[in-house]
Amino acid sequence: MSSLTKETASGGGTIPKQRAVRKGGSGAPQSEGVVLNVFSHGFLALWALLIVLPLLWLVLSSFKTDSQIAGSAFGWPANWSLDVFTRAWSKGIGDYFVNTVIVLVFSVPLTMLFGSMAAYVLARYEFWGNRLLYYFFVAGAMFPVFLALVPLFFMVKLLGMLNTYQGLILVYVAYSMPFTVFFMHAFFRTLPTAVFEAAVLDGSSHTRTFFQVMMPMAKPGLLSVGIFNTLGQWNQFVLPTVLMQPQSGDDPERYVLTQGLIQLQQQQGYETDLPVLFAGVTIAMIPMLVVYLSFQRQVQAGLTSATLK
DSSP states (O other): OHHHHHHHHHHHHHHHHHHHHHHHHHHHHHHHHHHHHHHHHHHHHHHHHHHHHHHHHHHHHHTSOHHHHHHOTTSOOSOOOSHHHHHHIIIIIHHHHHHHHHHHHHHHHHHHHHHHHHHHHHHHOOOTTHHHHHHHHHHHTTSOGGGGHHHHHHHHHHTTOTTOHHHHHHHHHHHHHHHHHHHHHHHHHHSOHHHHHHHHHTTOOHHHHIIIIIHHHTHHHHHHHHHHHHHHHHTOOHHHHHHSSOSSTTSOOOOOHHHHHHHHHHHHTTSOOHHHHHHHHHHHHHHHHHHHHHSHHHHHHHHHHHHHO
16 A cells, blocks of 8 residues: 555656656747747838839929939928829830830739740740740740840830830840749649649640640739739830830830930939929839739738648
8 A cells, every 4th residue: 555655646646747848848949939030020021111202202303303312311291292293204214104004014924924925935845945935935034135225225226126115025024924933834844744734635635735834823823923924114225225215216116114214314314303303203113013012812822832732
C-alpha cells in the first residue's frame, strides 16, 4: 500500500512538472510569432506611408498657388478649386491623354493576344526547338531597352512609322511580349490537361480549343498580366521619346503623357506654374490608380492561382 501511495504521489508530482515544461516550450514559438507579426505589420505600415504621403502631397499641391507652395509645402490648400485641372487640360494634357489612350487601346489587346497564343503553343505542344523559342522570348526580358534604341529607331524609320500611332503600338507589343509569354507559359502549364484532351476528342480544332476552352480558363492570368502591361505601357517614357518626335515642321506632335509632362514643364520657362504641373501629374496618375485598385483582387488571384493548382 505504501509503495502504491508513493508511486501515485510520485506520478502526481511529475505530471504538473511535465505540463509546465510543455507549456513553457510552446510559449516560445508563440512569442516569436507575435514579434514577427508586429514587425511585418509595422514594415507594411511604413511602406504604405512612404507611398501614400507623396501621392497625397502631390494631389494637395494641385489645389495650391505658387506662393502657397513656396511658403508652406506641407500646408493645406486655401482654395479647393478645380480650375487648375482645366488649365492643365487646355495646355496640352488633354491631347497627350488622348494619344496615350489611343496607343494603349490597341497595344494592350494585341500584346495579350499574341503573347497568350505564343505561350499556349510553347506550353501545350511538343516540337523541335520548343525550349529554344521559349528561352528566346525570356531572354528578351533580360536586355535593357537602351541597348536596342539605335537599331530600333532606324528600323522604325525604314518602315516609315516614326511619330505614328501604329509604329509605337508595334514597338509596345514587341517590348511587352517577353514578360507576357513568360507569365502565361507558366499559367497555361497549370491548366488541367484532361479538359484539353476532351476538347480534342470531341473534334474541336486547335483554334477553337484555344479561344473557347483554354482562354476562358486562363482568364485570371490574362487579367493579371494585362494590368501589368497597362501600367508599364502607360508609364513608358524612353520609347515614346525616341519614336514619337516630329520629323518635320508639318509633322504634328503626337506626344504621350510621359512626354507631355516634360513639354509642359519646358513650356513654363521662367513663368513657373507649379499647380498646373502637379495637376498634370495627378491627371496622369489617377487612371492607373483606379485600374489597379479596381482589379487588385483579380491580380492577386491570378498571381497565386498558378502556385495553388
